[in-house]
Amino acid sequence: MAEAHQAVGFQFTVRPDGVDLKLSQEVIKNIYLSGVTAWKKRAIQFKNGVLAGVYPASPSSWLIVVIAMMSSLYIRIDASLGMIDAIKENLPHRDYISMQTRAVLSAILFATGLWLFLIYLLRYTLKALLSYHGWIFESHGKMSTSTKVWLSLVKMFSGRRPLLYSFQASLPRLPVPSVDDTIQRYLESVCPLLDSEQYNQMEMLANDFKDSKAAQLQRYLILKSWCGTNYVSDWWEEYIYLRGRSPIMVNSNFYIMDLLYVTPTHRQAARAGNVVHAMLQYRRKLERGEHAPLRALGTVPMCSSQMERIFNTTRIPGIETDIVQHLTDRKHLVVYHKGRFFQVWLYTGGRHLLPSELETQFQRILNDTSQPQPGELKLAALTAGNRVPWARARIKYFSQGGNRASLDLIESAAFFLTLDDEPQGYDPAKTKSLDSYAKSLLHGKCYDRWFDKSFTLISYPNGKLGVNAEHSWADAPIVGHMWEYVLATDCFHLGYTEEGHCKGDVNKGLPHPTRLQWQIPKECQDVIDTSYLSAKQIADDVDFHGYLFTEFGKGLIKKCRSSPDAFIQLALQLAQFRDQGVLCLTYESSMTRMFRDGRTETVRSCTSEAVAFVRAMEDEGATNAQRLALFRKAADTHQNMYRLAMTGSGIDRHLFCLYIVSKYLGIDSPFLKKVLSEPWKLSTSQTPQQQLNLVDINKFPKYVGAGGGFGPVADDGYGVSYIIVGENLITFHISSKFSSPDTDSYRFGQHIGKAMLDIQALFKSGNDKKTVEHAKHGQVENGKKQI
Incomplete structure (x- = not known):
């Protein structure tokens, strides 16, 4: 219909005395406006492309450098240390170009080169600063002097009014972890889930891989990290999704x-x-x-x-x-x-x-x-x-x-x-x-x-x-x-x-x-x-349950001096044990977008510390003080693993890429096959909220999103997505399969709610009672938004 509508704008009939052409003014007007809009759009895109291309400098800074060089020529001070004269001597000789014109052109060329050099210097300085991640490992609410200095330098080199893609060229590459560190962390992650015989067998496979094939695969992976902007993302998209x-x-x-x-x-x-x-x-x-x-x-x-x-x-x-x-x-x-x-x-x-x-x-x-x-x-x-x-x-x-x-x-x-x-x-x-x-x-x-x-x-x-x-x-x-x-x-x-x-x-x-x-x-x-x-x-076959947990939210958890994400992840471990009677390999998604083309990394939430805490919660002989101490230790471990994943030191993406290299080279690795075939019976993800801060949810508490979710990953497991909505609401999206006799999404939701309340109760004893009561009835501060 739209094409037909435009077509009838031009009508013509053939007559003996010539062609009678009639034009629709409305259509001509629309065509003119469309053309103007298209050119405006191209102009804005070109302008913003230039601004992002020279960031953190600006086009006006080029003019400043040129004027400075021209001024130095005028007062006969050679700020270029002879380079302007060298450029002038190497310019093509033309009879119609005067010596003064040649000097001006040489100064402009030198100023442009100096300006580009300064842009790249600023970018690589900013990239070096952004490669530092020590700040993320500091305790919440505490900031060392070195981190304060580092933040000040980042702000100084970040320029003013950046556009969406201004920082892309300054983002560091995702580093390739060492094989030794990855295997050590992997073995630590599976230790609480395996008996001694299974663990010894896995340790033998890991050590054999490390001693035989790992070095060769790692060299190719390092080469890929040098050649591409991100050694994981393209393979992740192709092999996990598109294939x-x-x-x-x-x-x-x-x-x-x-x-x-x-x-x-x-x-x-x-x-x-x-x-x-x-x-x-x-x-x-x-x-x-x-x-x-x-x-x-x-x-x-x-x-x-x-x-x-x-x-x-x-x-x-x-x-x-x-x-x-x-x-x-x-x-x-x-x-x-x-x-x-x-x-x-x-x-x-x-x-x-x-x-x-x-x-x-x-x-x-x-x-x-x-x-x-x-x-x-x-x-x-x-x-x-x-x-x-x-x-x-x-x-x-x-x-x-x-x-x-x-x-x-x-x-x-x-x-x-x-x-x-x-x-x-x-x-x-x-x-x-x-x-x-x-x-x-x-x-x-x-x-x-x-x-x-x-x-x-x-x-x-x-x-x-x-x-x-x-x-x-x-x-x-x-x-x-x-x-x-x-x-x-x-x-x-x-x-x-x-x-x-x-x-x-x-x-x-x-x-x-x-x-x-x-x-x-x-x-x-x-x-x-x-x-x-x-x-x-x-x-x-999809069994879905949406569970609104309204007893408390981020406000109370932070007053208990705990990370909200760690609190929820440990509650999920406790709910998993109560629901299934065993703990399992747990997937939590973490972002790696502090690196160029970064996507996600896996946090293996079922740690030895989490297992110890869960068992203490189910042990009638354990005291609340003991449980609370184990909770804090498990929460700290989880936070450290989350930070390692965010800063490029995760486990699973590295092992995944080593596996892809092994397939390309035709190298068989029983260790990598075993790792890549392990089922994630509990797959979890936190939905971010308030990324833009366009709505003050304290002023408009009803204008909050419900988050989102995904389907179950394992046939006999759960998928759990959650969103911490403001200070007093956490929404869980729980999925499983009806065909599994061992799972029930509604039942798992009830276990999550009970686990959250049981963990909260730990803080009501001893020295933590005042903290909880203050969090419930006092003024809850917003705190830093969790990334």
Whole structure:
């Protein structure tokens, strides 16, 4: 429809006396505005690219250096120590260039070279400063003099008003740990989980690997770290995500929920209109690099490279491996509603559609009563099933004609939007509302989300929203950053009318959304049905429970002088033991974004100290004082491991990369095979919140997100995602499989709540009683945000 609308702007008829040409002024105006906007966008991107390219210097500093060199020539002081004269002598001789002009050109060239040298000097000085991580190992609330001096130097060399990608060239490379350190830490991590015979066997395998094959593999890995920006990330993306042939729905994709307590409007089209407009604003700032880079302690920069692929990105299926396709700015969106696919243009006259205009377009789709074409209803199930059938079907049935054009529109869209037809969201009156909401976001009906898109925005009839995100291109904090911006913009900047509509005039002159056209043969419909049945079997097996822990939150935990993350991780260990009767290998995700192109590292939370604490909690003969001492020791150990993981000294990514090198070289390593085959029966992750601080949750306590979650990693284990929401709420997203007779997500949630309260009770005895009472009833300070 949009192409047709533009086409009728030019009308002409052929007459005997010539051609009669009629022009539509409205279309000409739109074309002119589109051109102006495009050139403005290019100019801003070029300007911001230059600013980021010369950071921490500025273009104006070049002029200052040039003026300084010119001034030195004028007062006959050679600040270049003869280099300007040498440049002048080597300039090509031309009769029309005077000696004075040659001197000026030489001074400008020298000044430019000096300016570039100073930029690189500043960058490498900042990189050297950022390679220091001693600050992260200091006790919370205490800062040594050396760290204060270091922070001052980082601030001094960081420049002013950095753009999103300003620090990329100054971020250090991820270091390759020594094999000895990695193996030692690995053996320490499995020691509490193995009996003496199993441990001795593992120790023999580790020592044999260290003495025979490790040195050769390590040399290749060090070489890779020198040649690339990050020795882990590209292999992690390829081998953990893209080469996987099993369904990505549930097994890989994750979800993020809407605001927990607030629904700004109950009109589905209006809420979708505001949020899509906010996403377009976020994308515009992203393309221009205008978002502020995330910085720990407000000073230490994090890598922003993952943010480049938030929009216009799709995972393309392949027979052996998938690829991530990222395109430049795309001006359309694909919307799914009741089995139909629609294309919606996001721009008109060189600007974004306004929220009210988007609401109009989405309402038109909701009002459309047309029926799905044959095979269209469950088409997206191809992205939910096994990758190989989808890849083959894509080649055979979607590589030409109308099917290819329609598929290209989906894969090139800014993102995918589903206008769902079943209300979801948290309802305190319904005990399983959060469970149903989570399952809807994670897998839906298995055919109403395009799981290959970087993310699918899901809009419900009651005004609630959510996101399903593909995992290969980025990690959850990246999507969370965008989501925080969108929700804050939606609620506090765009707003709604009293009737719940988007603000602004209604533009009914926009071209209607266009139905995508499909011609899907019976053979392809059979592949779709097979993928759907496979995906539905996975979805039906997901046992989800959303658990809101409201007894206390970060405020009380910090008053107990404990890390909130360590507190929760030890509670999870205690809950795991009570639920299963044994402890297990535990995965906690930690970020490594203080390094260039950093993604994640594993923290092995089940330590010897954690095991000792859990056993003391279950030992009726142990006193609370003994348990508390063991808790503090276990919490300190966990924090140290978390810090090691963040600073490049983790265990699992190093062993993973050594394994990849061994496969390339055809070297068999029983030790590495054993390590890489170990199951993570408890997989955990903390969802970050308040990355942008756009909403004061102390002033607006109801405007808090519910976090997000993921599917179970092991067939007989649990997946637990949690978010520490403000000072008095912690939300747990717990997943497992119904097919496992040993797991129950609701039961595990109850064990978590009981474990949290039991640990809190330890602080009520002895000298810690005043601390707890003060935390409960006194003024709770915000404290430093945990990174």
